[in-house]
Amino acid sequence: MRLTAQNYNRLMLEVLKAMSAAGDPVTGVVEHLRSYAQDTPTGWWPTDDAFRAHLLNAPLYGSITQARVRMLLEAAEARLHTPKTEKVPLPPKLQIEHVIPQAWQDTWPLEDPQDEDAIARRTAAVHRLGNLSLVTSSLNPALSNDPWAEKRGELTQHSALRLNARLVHDHPERFDEESIDQRSETLANLLICEWPGPDADDWLP
Numbered sequence: 001m002r003l004t005a006q007n008y009n010r011l012m013l014e015v016l017k018a019m020s021a022a023g024d025p026v027t028g029v030v031e032h033l034r035s036y037a038q039d040t041p042t043g044w045w046p047t048d049d050a051f052r053a054h055l056l057n058a059p060l061y062g063s064i065t066q067a068r069v070r071m072l073l074e075a076a077e078a079r080l081h082t083p084k085t086e087k088v089p090l091p092p093k094l095q096i097e098h099v100i101p102q103a104w105q106d107t108w109p110l111e112d113p114q115d116e117d118a119i120a121r122r123t124a125a126v127h128r129l130g131n132l133s134l135v136t137s138s139l140n141p142a143l144s145n146d147p148w149a150e151k152r153g154e155l156t157q158h159s160a161l162r163l164n165a166r167l168v169h170d171h172p173e174r175f176d177e178e179s180i181d182q183r184s185e186t187l188a189n190l191l192i193c194e195w196p197g198p199d200a201d202d203w204l205p
Contacts, residue, residue, distance in 0.1 A: 001046060001050075001051065001054050001058075002063065002064065003044065003046070007043065011036070014032065015029055015032055015033070018031070018032035033045055033198060034198040036198065045197060045198045046197055047197045047198065047199045048192050048196065048197040048199055048200060049199075050197070051188075051191070051192060051195070051197055052188045052189075052192060055072075055129050055184065055187070055188035055191060056128075056129070056181075056184045056185065056188055057128070058128070058129075059124065059126075059127035059128055060072070060127060060128065060129050060132070061096065061098070061126075061127035061128075061132060062127050063127075066096055069096055069132065070094065070096060070134065072129065072187075072191060073096070073132060073133065073134045073163060073187075074090060074094075074134070075190070075191055075194045075195075076163060076187045076190045076191060076194075077090065077134065077161055077162055077163045078090075078194075079190040079191075079193060079194055080162035080163060080166060080190065081162060085162065088160060091136060093137060094134040094135065094136060094137075095134070095135055095136070095137050095140045096132055096133075096134065097132065097133045097134065097135045097139075097140055097143060098126060098127075098131055098132060099131050099132070099133060099148070099151065099167070099175055099180075100122070100125070100126055100131050100175065100176075100180070101126075101144070101145040102126055102127075103145055104122065104126065104145070106145070107145045107146060107147050108145075108147060108148075110122060121177050122177060125177045125180045128180055128184055129183075129184045129187050129188065130179070130180035130181065130182070130183035130184030130185075130186075130187060131180045131183075133161075133163055133164055133167060134161060134163060134164075135155075135159060135161075135164070136158075136159075139154065139155075139158050139159065142154055142158075143155075148171075148174060148175045152168050152171075152172075152175075155167065155168050156168050166186075167183070170182070170183070170186075171183075
């Protein structure tokens with residue numbers, strides 16, 4: 001969320017003291033960190049709602065490092081696995097794919113190319129979470145700026161990731177800004193399960 005890392009040294013010392021003082025170190029850590037659920041610049045652990053709002057609306061690609069974007073997508077991929085899913089290790093060095101490409105004007109044209117509101121919405125949506133996925137370095141250039149029908153076919157044929165299987169399943173006909181909104185919501189919920197905030201009910205037994 002690009003929040004400040006100031007006072008982390010003080011925070012870690014306080015966490016260690018809380019662990020030492022508590023009968024159960026895990027309980028001590030969680031209860032102490034919950035005291036940081038306050039909206040101050042250097043003493044704030046974002047709530048689930050704050051994290052969700054950021055994941056839904058922020059242009060993540062380009063605002064944080066690609067390594068962190070990959071971390072988010074890899075965590076979502078892991079969360080999509082179930083007991084029925086084959087335990088396939090995640091391939092190394094996966095690349096970030098924009099479903100609607102960054103250069104979308106020719107192959108993903110708007111219904112009205114002169115609609116300034118539609119252009120602004122498309123531009124804002126391109127780097128958001130719901131428009132991003134992971135592919136191999138050999139599949140990425142094959143997808144290029146292709147329209148959705150071609151990309152969907154390539155992903156169906158060549159990608160073994162649950163992230164992409166869910167993508168093509170949930171959007172069989174088209175992928176647009178509304179699709180990005182829907183997929184951002186789905187991925188955000190997975191990531192909140194992976195990293196619950198201080199207001200979560202399932203931190204402790």
